[in-house]
Amino acid sequence: MLSLHPAKKLSFNRSISNGDLVIVYERHDIMKAVTVCEGSVLQNRFGVFKHSDWIGKPFGSKVFSCKGGFVYLLAPTPELWTLVLNHRTQILYIADISFVIMYLEIVPGCVVLESGTGSGSLTSSLARAVAPSGHVYTFDFHEQRAASARADFERTGLSSLVTVQVRDIQGEGFPDDLTGMADSVFLDLPQPWLAIPAAAKVLRHDGTLCSFSPCIEQVQRTCETLRTRFTGSFVFFFFLPLLYILIFIIYVLFLSL
Numbered sequence: 389m390l391s392l393h394p395a396k397k398l399s400f401n402r403s404i405s406n407g408d409l410v411i412v413y414e415r416h417d418i419m420k421a422v423t424v425c426e427g428s429v430l431q432n433r434f435g436v437f438k439h440s441d442w443i444g445k446p447f448g449s450k451v452f453s454c455k456g457g458f459v460y461l462l463a464p465t466p467e468l469w470t471l472v473l474n475h476r477t478q479i480l481y482i483a484d485i486s487f488v489i490m491y492l493e494i495v496p497g498c499v500v501l502e503s504g505t506g507s508g509s510l511t512s513s514l515a516r517a518v519a520p521s522g523h524v525y526t527f528d529f530h531e532q533r534a535a536s537a538r539a540d541f542e543r544t545g546l547s548s549l550v551t552v553q554v555r556d557i558q559g560e561g562f563p564d565d566l567t568g569m570a571d572s573v574f575l576d577l578p579q580p581w582l583a584i585p586a587a588a589k590v591l592r593h594d595g596t597l598c599s600f601s602p603c604i605e606q607v608q609r610t611c612e613t614l615r616t617r618f619t620g621s622f623v624f625f626f627f628l629p630l631l632y633i634l635i636f637i638i639y640v641l642f643l644s645l
Contacts, residue, residue: 404442404449404461409543411468413460421464421472423543434459464544466512473540476533477506480576480600485513487625488574492596494518498571501590502526503557503583506576508537514574515541515549523549525566529556561586568592575599580606581613588617 404410408424414432422430422439430437435453442451447463462468467482480488488510494500494517505511505528514524528534531554538552555563558579562570570590575583580599587597601607611622 403444403446406439406443409464409545410442410447411462411464411472413462419462419468419472421469421543430459432459433457466516469512469544470509473507473509474536475507476536477504479507479509481509482513485510488598488600489513489517491623491625492572492574492598494572496520496522498522499569500524500572500574501562501566501570501587502574502576503555503562504528504530504576505534505537505552508540510574510576511537511541511550512544512546515546519549523551525551525553527553527555527557527562529554529558557586558582562590566590571595573597578606579609581610584610584613584617 404424406424406426410422410424411419412422412430413419414434424439424442426440426443428439430439434457435455437451437453437459442449442461445451445461447461449461450458451461452458466485470479470482470485473479492500494514496518498518499522500514500518502511502514502524503526505526508526511524511526518524526537528537534552534554538547541547541550541552553563557575558577559582561583567589569592570587571592572595573587573591575587575598577583577599580601591597599607599610601610607624614622
């Protein structure tokens, strides 16, 4: 489980305890998230594995079944969580996530606003990037999706770093109490241009904004709106391995009056 180290560093409990979340690695394309429960067993093609045998072992351990088969017990890092989480929506993977975090200049202590939450893949990595003193506020209009994401952050130990809210950012904007607080805003919305005025209100001076869109028409409309709200430079990135995806990053140098 992720935890906040007394020295204010995000870390893992190095040994597995009852109730911990572990990533059971069978092979590179077969992994699953399992909550350790003493008395329970995991059964797969490699045999039967008793959870009680896992307790006290360090993360990364290779454990064997009575048949001689084995699995690895890995810590639930954001990278691995992205590979095993339930896909409530289409997600961003680590290649895209690392790119976004780098260009948004997200570092420990930052306040980041995200809409929408979706499956929480990006949110988990954002939380680790801002830890221990920053915070991620993530919004989704779908109540059940938001509730599921909130439960996931509890499981992975990130709930103290993430606030999940049910809100239609396109229609309602961001909450007023976040005005001027955001170092970065990330938008993954069907009509991101509708959220640009709200983003302008919450971003700090010299903040950064990223919008993730699958088609050029969305990008064009968003840029038209951006030009009425911001002065600064717009930088576009095309992700060719994912032909249907386009990321563009906007550096918001100065908020327009």
